[in-house]
Amino acid sequence: MAGLYIHIPFCKSRCTYCSFFSTTRNELHDVYVEALCSEIMQRRDYLPKNTVNTLYIGGGTPSQLEYSHLDRILETADKAFGLADAMEKTIECNPDDLTPSYISGLYRLGFNRISMGIQSFDDTILKKLNRRHTALQAVKAVKACQESGFSNINTDLMYGLPGQKTSDFIYDINKIISLGVTHISAYSLTIEEGTPLAKEIEQDQTIQATDTLYEEMFNTLCTTLHNAGFEHYEISNFALPGFHSRHNSNYWDGTPYLGFGAGAHSFDGMVRRWNVPDLDRYISSVRTGQAESESEELSEKDQYNEMIMLSLRTSQGVSLDKMRERFGQDAVTRFLDEASPWIKKKDLVRSGNSVHFSEPSLYISDGIISRLFRD
Numbered sequence: 001m002a003g004l005y006i007h008i009p010f011c012k013s014r015c016t017y018c019s020f021f022s023t024t025r026n027e028l029h030d031v032y033v034e035a036l037c038s039e040i041m042q043r044r045d046y047l048p049k050n051t052v053n054t055l056y057i058g059g060g061t062p063s064q065l066e067y068s069h070l071d072r073i074l075e076t077a078d079k080a081f082g083l084a085d086a087m088e089k090t091i092e093c094n095p096d097d098l099t100p101s102y103i104s105g106l107y108r109l110g111f112n113r114i115s116m117g118i119q120s121f122d123d124t125i126l127k128k129l130n131r132r133h134t135a136l137q138a139v140k141a142v143k144a145c146q147e148s149g150f151s152n153i154n155t156d157l158m159y160g161l162p163g164q165k166t167s168d169f170i171y172d173i174n175k176i177i178s179l180g181v182t183h184i185s186a187y188s189l190t191i192e193e194g195t196p197l198a199k200e201i202e203q204d205q206t207i208q209a210t211d212t213l214y215e216e217m218f219n220t221l222c223t224t225l226h227n228a229g230f231e232h233y234e235i236s237n238f239a240l241p242g243f244h245s246r247h248n249s250n251y252w253d254g255t256p257y258l259g260f261g262a263g264a265h266s267f268d269g270m271v272r273r274w275n276v277p278d279l280d281r282y283i284s285s286v287r288t289g290q291a292e293s294e295s296e297e298l299s300e301k302d303q304y305n306e307m308i309m310l311s312l313r314t315s316q317g318v319s320l321d322k323m324r325e326r327f328g329q330d331a332v333t334r335f336l337d338e339a340s341p342w343i344k345k346k347d348l349v350r351s352g353n354s355v356h357f358s359e360p361s362l363y364i365s366d367g368i369i370s371r372l373f374r375d
């Protein structure tokens with residue numbers, strides 16, 4: 001099976017911390033959707049029909065598009081790949097776009113999962129990040145989605161935000177839980193070079209959270225969500241039973257995915273390909289018959305490192321059976337040998353035929369994972 005990812009690189013305004021590829025040139029919606037649908041049809045033979053099991057429209061801000069645009073994209077994807085009614089179909093939305101009529105439209109189109117960027121329930125912090133919505137708008141948006149029939153809702157939260165204390169973050173987590181969402185993605189703020197926030201920090205106008213504070217918030221997050229019945233199934237992702245994101249789980253499993261749109265990535269298990277992250281070049285290249293892209297074939301070492309990196313961030317961890325199947329028994333023996341100091345320290349846990357991080361050690365997982373890579 002495979003996943004489809006469709007990138008909508010439009011935002012109404014830019015958040016101060018964001019380094020994703022997106023633009024505020026919203027006058028280009030029509031031409032972009034036109035190009036996107038052409039690209040989907042141009043690459044329709046890339047996968048056998050009816051092998052797609054998830055669809056994810058991400059951005060940017062997909063909820064900036066009109067109903068008619070989304071209708072056209074879904075119709076084209078269905079024509080090209082066959083979209084079953086029951087498969088997971090997610091759309092990323094910003095709370096300020098989610099009017100009751102827009103939400104009903106999404107439901108009618110067959111989306112069955114909403115992923116909403118809330119980030120914080122503190123209006124001062126939201127303003128500082130240049131988010132467009134308020135805490136109240138976020139609460140109203142979640143409720144409106146639930147009233148329209150969406151039972152599978154993810155909300156994104158961030159921690160380590162400027163001026164945020166652990167008590168503020170606890171308030172955010174409890175608020176999210178009280179809203180009855182089924183999935184929570186929580187990311188620590190990373191300061192990306194070239195963003196307005198990075199500049200503010202450089203100029204001492206904003207103070208960055210300390211490592212100790214990040215770690216305290218991460219631990220609080222894990223404990224609070226665990227007590228509320230959420231499963232911590234990937235370093236930044238928590239879900240009620242039965243509500244894991246199938247699309248993202250595909251990424252972590254190494255399942256192939258096909259990405260459409262400017263800057264979108266695709267992966268077939270061996271080759272990674274990415275479309276040019278430039279709106280004008282993307283649109284004009286699609287018009288001439290093929291989206292401008294680059295690609296790289298992963299060496300066996302890269303594939304091994306990728307498996308280690310992605311699977312060790314999940315609660316299932318690395319499957320030794322899968323490793324043996326793909327890289328041979330020697331790779332398994334070597335991996336267990338290299339992992340043994342951390343297994344002894346209980347940072348890593350061997351359980352049957354898999355090795356995974358203990359929950360408290362997930363916080364330091366990046367440092368350990370990189371030491372398990374092959375050179």
Ligand code: SF4
Pocket residue numbers: 010011013014015018019020022059060061094117
């Ligand atoms: S809405 Fe999302 S993609 Fe757009 S600027 Fe903000 S964080 Fe970046």
